[in-house]
Amino acid sequence: MNYLARITTYALFAVLLSASTFAAxxxxxxxxxxxxxxxxxxxxxxxxxxxxxxxxxxxxxANGSFIIENVPFGSHRIEVSFIGYxxxxxxxxxxxxxxxxxxxxxxxxKKQDVTTDEILVEETKGLIQFSxxxxxxxxxxxxxxxxxxxxxVLKKVPMVDVxxxxxxxxxxSQNVKILIDDKPSRFVSLKxxxxxxxxxxxxxxxxPAKYESEGVTGLINIVMKKNNxxxxxxxxxxxxxxxxxxxxxxGLDFNFKKNSWTVFSGIYSGTWNNKFSYSRTTDYFTPVSSxxxxxxxxxxxxxxxxxxxxEHEFAPGRTVGFEANFGTGKWFNSDNSSNxxxxxxxxxxxxxxxxxxxxxxxxxMTGSLYFNNKLxxxxxxxxxxxxxxxxxxxxxxxxVKQDYDSLSxxxxxxxxxxxxxxxxxxxxxxxxxxxxxxxxxxxxLEVGYKGTFRLNDNDFNSDTLDYNTGIYQTxxxxxxxxxxxxxxxxxxxxxxxxxxDFSYKLGVRVEQTNTKxxxxxxxxxxxxxxxxxxPTVNLSxxxxxxxxxxxxxxxxxxxxxxxxxxxxxxxxxPRFIHMGNPDLNPEYTDSYELSFMFYTPVLSVTPMAFxxxxxxVISNYNYLIDSNVSVTTYRNAAxxxxxxxxxxxxxxxxxxxxxxxxxxxYNTKFDDDPSLTDYASEEGFSWKTNIRxxxxxKFVNLELFYTYTGKKVNAQGTDIPTSSLDAxxxxxxxxxxxxxxxxxxxxxxxxxxxxxxNAVDYRSSFRNDWSSxxxxxxxxxxxxxxxxxxxxxxxxxxNTNEGSDQQDNSQGR
Numbered sequence: 001m002n003y004l005a006r007i008t009t010y011a012l013f014a015v016l017l018s019a020s021t022f023a024a025x026x027x028x029x030x031x032x033x034x035x036x037x038x039x040x041x042x043x044x045x046x047x048x049x050x051x052x053x054x055x056x057x058x059x060x061x062a063n064g065s066f067i068i069e070n071v072p073f074g075s076h077r078i079e080v081s082f083i084g085y086x087x088x089x090x091x092x093x094x095x096x097x098x099x100x101x102x103x104x105x106x107x108x109x110k111k112q113d114v115t116t117d118e119i120l121v122e123e124t125k126g127l128i129q130f131s132x133x134x135x136x137x138x139x140x141x142x143x144x145x146x147x148x149x150x151x152x153v154l155k156k157v158p159m160v161d162v163x164x165x166x167x168x169x170x171x172x173s174q175n176v177k178i179l180i181d182d183k184p185s186r187f188v189s190l191k192x193x194x195x196x197x198x199x200x201x202x203x204x205x206x207x208p209a210k211y212e213s214e215g216v217t218g219l220i221n222i223v224m225k226k227n228n229x230x231x232x233x234x235x236x237x238x239x240x241x242x243x244x245x246x247x248x249x250x251g252l253d254f255n256f257k258k259n260s261w262t263v264f265s266g267i268y269s270g271t272w273n274n275k276f277s278y279s280r281t282t283d284y285f286t287p288v289s290s291x292x293x294x295x296x297x298x299x300x301x302x303x304x305x306x307x308x309x310x311e312h313e314f315a316p317g318r319t320v321g322f323e324a325n326f327g328t329g330k331w332f333n334s335d336n337s338s339n340x341x342x343x344x345x346x347x348x349x350x351x352x353x354x355x356x357x358x359x360x361x362x363x364x365m366t367g368s369l370y371f372n373n374k375l376x377x378x379x380x381x382x383x384x385x386x387x388x389x390x391x392x393x394x395x396x397x398x399x400v401k402q403d404y405d406s407l408s409x410x411x412x413x414x415x416x417x418x419x420x421x422x423x424x425x426x427x428x429x430x431x432x433x434x435x436x437x438x439x440x441x442x443x444x445l446e447v448g449y450k451g452t453f454r455l456n457d458n459d460f461n462s463d464t465l466d467y468n469t470g471i472y473q474t475x476x477x478x479x480x481x482x483x484x485x486x487x488x489x490x491x492x493x494x495x496x497x498x499x500x501d502f503s504y505k506l507g508v509r510v511e512q513t514n515t516k517x518x519x520x521x522x523x524x525x526x527x528x529x530x531x532x533x534x535p536t537v538n539l540s541x542x543x544x545x546x547x548x549x550x551x552x553x554x555x556x557x558x559x560x561x562x563x564x565x566x567x568x569x570x571x572x573x574p575r576f577i578h579m580g581n582p583d584l585n586p587e588y589t590d591s592y593e594l595s596f597m598f599y600t601p602v603l604s605v606t607p608m609a610f611x612x613x614x615x616x617v618i619s620n621y622n623y624l625i626d627s628n629v630s631v632t633t634y635r636n637a638a639x640x641x642x643x644x645x646x647x648x649x650x651x652x653x654x655x656x657x658x659x660x661x662x663x664x665x666y667n668t669k670f671d672d673d674p675s676l677t678d679y680a681s682e683e684g685f686s687w688k689t690n691i692r693x694x695x696x697x698k699f700v701n702l703e704l705f706y707t708y709t710g711k712k713v714n715a716q717g718t719d720i721p722t723s724s725l726d727a728x729x730x731x732x733x734x735x736x737x738x739x740x741x742x743x744x745x746x747x748x749x750x751x752x753x754x755x756x757x758n759a760v761d762y763r764s765s766f767r768n769d770w771s772s773x774x775x776x777x778x779x780x781x782x783x784x785x786x787x788x789x790x791x792x793x794x795x796x797x798x799n800t801n802e803g804s805d806q807q808d809n810s811q812g813r
Contacts (some may be wrong), residue, residue: 025095026070027076027095027102031044031109041064042080043080046077047076048696055072055076072656074094076095078104135202137157139198145196149194158203159662170203171217178190184212190222193305193327202222205591208554210509214559234255235783240777242774243771244273248270264307267304267305272299274770278297279293282764290341296337308325324366326363331360333357334356337356351406354399361393384431384432386430389427392425393425394422399418399419400416400417422461426457430453432448443495445495446495449491457482459481462478479521517566521568535554549597565582576629620634638670640670641669642668644666644667648662657696659692668684688708691707692704692706723751724748726743738779739781741780744773745776749773751770751772753767
């Protein structure tokens with residue numbers, strides 16, 4: 001908490017320092033009915049450009065007049081809305097030292113009955129959108145992730161955690177499903193996706209039946225950037241990072257749209273370079289002894305990622321398209337460790353050293369063919385998608401182990417010299433069709449089918465050096481070739497409707513799963529087939545204009561993956577063994593959530609309470625063999641319960657400053673397992689907070705981000721707390737076309753990762769510290785020659801169809 005106090009002090013100092021440099025103007029206007037010109041007490045919001053920050057607003061008086069004061073110099077957008085009227089947007093409102101007062105033309109709103117399922121709330125760096133089934137965080141403008149990866153983006157998203165091993169969790173659980181553009185992620189690691197290619201992140205904590213049922217805590221959908229502007233547009237990006245060594249990245253993307261054709265493409269490439277250290281302490285109970293390990297290492301690599309596509313619109317609402325992406329890269333990792341064995345008196349009994357050298361290659365390719373067919377103007381639609389992806393990963397691991405006695409005398413003249421190779425390949429085919437049929441103005445029926453076909457192939461080979469011949473000999477006892485194929489057929493139906501301000505979605509999804517595992521090494525195989533129903537309920541009640549209460553329920557499933565089901569014994573360390581369990585059953589979850597959204601022009605508050613009941617929990621299971629060799633495998637635990645609350649706050653009481661905070665509190669309890677009498681169930685409370693503030697100073701924009709994650713409970717222990725403070729300073733040039741940003745990650749060097757684990761015969765503590773403190777300089781240049789006039793006409797036509805108008809006020813009157 002001392003760090004938090006220091007951070008608050010720094011933020012207050014920055015606010016006070018900037019107050020004297022702040023320059024502002026004033027905007028006035030009037031809102032009337034388009035027919036009788038009577039004044040309307042409308043809501044007026046002021047947004048800065050190009051990032052769409054809400055920086056102020058006003059409520060019109062009885063005559064429809066409004067005044068917005070303390071408006072920062074620069075370009076802005078004004079959004080005007082009122083119940084029973086179509087919303088209207090005023091673009092390009094510019095204030096400067098020469099033009100401090102803007103008096104807008106009279107804004108005339110048209111009466112229209114508008115039914116909507118969602119409420120839009122402006123948030124720092126974009127919109128937060130609350131609908132009946134998702135929460136959307138627009139992250140594309142944040143300078144805190146420039147030059148990073150998708151994992152860096154997720155670290156900044158409320159309710160989401162990313163640990164040192166790149167495991168993503170939401171609300172304390174790693175059983176979350178990752179989607180890319182509403183399709184299952186085809187990337188082995190999210191490090192393969194550049195942050196600058198991401199438009200927004202959608203959290204779907206209780207998905208309706210239309211979405212697949214995998215993921216205990218729901219779905220995280222990463223939406224990639226797409227440009228719908230007419231003409232030719234694009235951007236060039238370049239950056240450099242410094243930890244203890246330099247690394248860099250760069251990217252180029254473009255979009256061309258003319259008439260009914262759209263073509264887009266992008267390519268990014270970069271390197272990384274960092275160091276790490278780790279330590280492990282293991283205390284054995286029988287016989288009493290301990291093993292203490294310490295190591296130092298380095299990690300570096302390079303990557304390239306690209307995407308492209310083409311789309312043709314045959315008629316309004318009828319399109320067909322193809323898009324593809326690819327990624328490849330290489331990584332290199334090496335470390336050296338010392339491992340000391342102590343007897344019951346704490347004296348050194350023996351020790352051994354290891355020198356590890358690892359490297360790997362990844363490749364992934366994905367192609368998707370899709371169509372959308374709008375059958376009628378009232379919302380009848382038929383769409384389909386066929387996606388094929390291929391992943392290939394090759395990992396090489398070499399280790400040299402030398403044993404010594406307590407006096408540092410070598411115990412042998414031929415230390416263990418072993419090298420392992422793992423080749424993993426997967427092919428994924430997804431076929432999906434969806435149909436939407438409106439039943440009335442407020443009711444509709446959605447039905448669809450999805451087929452998921454996954455082929456996974458994991459081949460592990462191990463060789464040990466024979467000192468007599470100088471040749472590496474194959475270790476047939478540990479070599480393993482395992483295949484796992486999954487075929488999942490799913491059908492869903494969702495009925496949605498509304499009664500006044502009350503709306504609801506009722507759905508059911510049925511899935512048939514067929515799994516076949518084959519241990520090619522010895523010819524063994526196994527099969528698991530099961531059929532499941534997944535009901536979903538989503539309820540929403542609007543209160544006044546901008547407030548909303550939501551209640552939802554869903555049943556979820558977590559299927560065991562290939563790593564957990566592969567039965568081969570991996571002796572990656574002489575004292576530690578890993579093996580899968582082919583007898584694992586799926587894990588099921590009943591998930592409930594209640595949320596309330598309260599919004600004013602000054603403050604928005606969104607508390608969200610949740611409860612999860614998990615059955616047959618898939619969890620790690622650790623035990624000893626030969627008194628001092630630890631085995632890690634997986635099992636179905638009896639069950640677990642989790643409950644908690646997320647509180648999202650957003651304040652913009654000052655036009656030049658926004659403050660956003662998320663506080664998450666949750667408790668997890670693992671049920672007692674009668675089959676494991678030596679284990680006590682784990683239970684614990686944890687919390688997390690994210691605080692972000694953006695300061696629009698006179699010359700630059702300053703962004704600060706702080707996160708703290710408390711101790712988290714798992715099935716056999718806890719994860720230690722961690723925290724980080726990040727900052728970014730950015731400035732635009734060339735009429736906002738060039739952005740220069742400087743960011744720093746983990747300024748206080750407090751990020752760490754570790755676990756404390758309790759097993760039947762031992763307890764263990766592990767810590768990992770890597771070079772998370774980093775400084776990055778990034779440049780982004782936007783270019784293009786869009787047809788401005790045609791663009792505006794097209795946009796006005798679209799807004800008319802949606803029941804809203806658009807108006808341009810580039811100069812004051």
